Amino acid sequence: MNRRLLLLLFVLCGVAPGMTAAERLLRGPYLQLPAPRSMVLRWRTDVESRGFVWYGTSPTTVTNRANHPGRLVDHVVQLAGLRPATRYYYRLGSETNRFLTDVSGDFAFVTPPVPGTVQPVRVWAIGDAGTGTTNQANVRNGFYNLYRERPCDVWLMLGDNAYPEGSDNSFQRTVFEVYGRVFRQCPVWPTLGNHDAYSADSPTLSGPYYDIFTLPTLGQSGGVASGTEAYYAFDFAHVHFVCLDSEDTDRSPDGAMARWLRADLADNTRDWVVAYFHHPPYSKGTHDSDREGDSGGRLAEMRRNFLPILEAGGVDLVLSGHSHVYERSHLVDGHYGTSTNLLPSMVLNRGSGRPDLDGAYEKPSGNAPHRGAVYVVAGSSGHIGSGRHDHPVHWIGLNKLGTLVLDFDGAEANVRFVGDSGQVRDYFTIRKK
Known part of the structure; x- marks a missing residue:
């Protein structure tokens, strides 16, 4: 395939040479393995990519970032260093800084309290x-x-x-x-x-x-x-x-x-x-x-x-x-x-x-x-x-x-x-x- 035809295909697909196709969210996010100071987030995209999670304690401070190594379709990211019994807001994103979810109360979780805490x-x-x-x-x-x-x-x-x-x-x-x-x-x-x-x-x-x-x-x-x-x-x-x-x-x-x-x-x-x-x-x-x-x-x-x-x-x-x-x-x-x-x-x-x-x-x-x-x-x-x-x-x-x-x-x-x-x-x- 000559270079001109290859470039045309990239343009028609909306992807420039050297760039990754924008992924779509197919599954999740869903929460796993909660602990007072950590939480695992999982989700699936339609193409392999590096998965990122931005998170914070209010919708306006979703600035902390975590990611997994390598490029995956099924993404698994652990958020560490969290505070017990604290609400965190989060959004999913990609290496191109494209966000897959919004920041809202729908995308939020509360970490478990310290074990033994008596609460509802x-x-x-x-x-x-x-x-x-x-x-x-x-x-x-x-x-x-x-x-x-x-x-x-x-x-x-x-x-x-x-x-x-x-x-x-x-x-x-x-x-x-x-x-x-x-x-x-x-x-x-x-x-x-x-x-x-x-x-x-x-x-x-x-x-x-x-x-x-x-x-x-x-x-x-x-x-x-x-x-x-x-x-x-x-x-x-x-x-x-x-x-x-x-x-x-x-x-x-x-x-x-x-x-x-x-x-x-x-x-x-x-x-x-x-x-x-x-x-x-x-x-x-x-x-x-x-x-x-x-x-x-x-x-x-x-x-x-x-x-x-x-x-x-x-x-x-x-x-x-x-x-x-x-x-x-x-x-x-x-x-x-x-x-x-x-x-x-x-x-x-x-x-x-x-x-x-x-x-x-x-x-x-x-x-x-x-x-x-x-x-x-x-x-x-x-x-x-x-x-x-x-x-x-x-x-x-x-x-x-x-x-x-x-x-x-x-x-x-x-x-x-x-x-x-x-x-x-x-x-x-x-x-x-």
Whole structure:
């Protein structure tokens, strides 16, 4: 090709020789690996480039700059030297000083406080959400409409995050294009579901799920280092979170994940403990936890092998998805068999947990072992199934769309199941004394 023709092609494409084509933002930004003094931002562009983040503590002082080395399509930039519990505004840009986002309250985050700080904490949990349907959008809007002023501090994904097979395209269509606003403001903490695992592998940490998310392996956000992104822990204020992989990691009682969980809970000093994983230990919805072979035995194995560890570590709430319904237990402890083996002594409070009905569930302060936990199945954030809802540990079961909102305020945790029209379909309180 002669030089004159090559120059003409550059001109027609709007790119001068030696310059880089202006990139377009295809994904994100989204927040990962939050810590009191750092935050990771990720995004995707249509062409390789050097990614830059400008940031500051007000919209008019977005002058600090960070970038990653090399030229990438999937950009990962860590902002370091931040202040705890501080709002930062940010915008994305390129090496040519072209900005990809505006400076506004939509592109802002608040760093976590120093671990152990007692302050209000809001958690949003969605399960089996990524269907790309009207149901998913309605559930999202129900949450947005009710909590518009303060969406969340912590965002949990309970697995089956991107149907049908957890491919990169599925994540783009059913996750990133649906929850853009939340991604820009609230760090997300996922767990692996069976549909995500169709294209991901936990032993090798490979596949779209592990490519998309940046998760702690070294205890960067609190908790004991797990050495893997498949399961991990993190802290936010006075709440300790434990994410387990019920799908694709060894679930034996003496395996690496179980050993790590014991060590992490033994080291924990936070006031509250929330655990989450995909397969529910108790369900009579679209899955039956009494059937030994349901989901390859995963429900039964998590119940037998991990609930004893969690309850010995003082867990307060255990969240799961997989069953496309909503189910919520009484305050229970020590039930590791089938529903026919439930003893009266295993139900520590048979009430509703509703302060305005028969009173909140009460526990002693701290993380004393075996003082009761509430188990919630929230697998209806994108579609609903059906079920008998007759497991004796459950206080309520609903074939309704919705998501979970957890509000921690000192010694009180208020949990709501919020429907697709923003209505509160269930609620309960745990109070520590």
